[in-house]
Amino acid sequence: MIISLEEMKNYLRIDFDDDDALLENLILSSECLCMDIARIRTKSVFEKKENAKVAVMYAVAYQYEHREDCDHHALILSLRSLLSGIRKVGF
Numbered sequence: 001m002i003i004s005l006e007e008m009k010n011y012l013r014i015d016f017d018d019d020d021a022l023l024e025n026l027i028l029s030s031e032c033l034c035m036d037i038a039r040i041r042t043k044s045v046f047e048k049k050e051n052a053k054v055a056v057m058y059a060v061a062y063q064y065e066h067r068e069d070c071d072h073h074a075l076i077l078s079l080r081s082l083l084s085g086i087r088k089v090g091f
Helices: 005-012 020-038 043-047 052-065 072-083
Strands: none
Touching: 005 020, 005 052, 020 043, 020 052, 020 072, 043 052, 052 072
16 A cells, blocks of 8 residues: 555644545545556555555545545546646546
């Protein structure tokens, strides 16, 4: 994972363990989402990009904080903006 569970909990200011499994799943799914948006297939290549970590943390935070009313279209538009500098023209 590009982000550790502890790093994400610190970012979200979470000091309990109840949502650890949820956060781990959100980290993994956010990595995949960001890699798809950036059009990068290899995890090791994606992890080296400058905005990769920020984009994944943003995606996790957005999905965690908006569990009940997550607007995935808005999330994708924000991630496209964050990742526009590293986004490949096509696969």
